[in-house]
Amino acid sequence: MSASSKLFRSREDKVIAGVCAGLADWLGWDVQTVRILYVIISIFSAAFPGTIVYLILWAVMPEQ
Numbered sequence: 001m002s003a004s005s006k007l008f009r010s011r012e013d014k015v016i017a018g019v020c021a022g023l024a025d026w027l028g029w030d031v032q033t034v035r036i037l038y039v040i041i042s043i044f045s046a047a048f049p050g051t052i053v054y055l056i057l058w059a060v061m062p063e064q
Contacts, residue, residue: 008064009057017058 010021013031024034042050 007061009061011064017054018063019054019057019061022061022064023057 007026008022009018010025010031011018013021015021015035020035020038021031023029024031027034038050038054
C-alpha cells in the first residue's frame with residue numbers, strides 16, 4: 001500500500017469527519033491504528049488539545 005501524496009478527509013471510511021481515515025491513507029497505515037494512536041495521545045494530553053487539533057484538521061483538510 002503506498003501513501004497518498006495529498007492529505008484529504010476520507011469519505012468512505014469516516015466515523016465522525018474522516019480525519020483519522022484521511023491521515024491513515026496519507027501515511028499508508030491501517031485506519032484502526034491511527035484511531036487508536038489518536039485516542040491514546042489525546043488521553044495522555046488531557047483530551048482537550050487532541051479535540052482542538054481534530055477540529056482544526058476537520059476545518060482545514062479538504063474532503064476527498
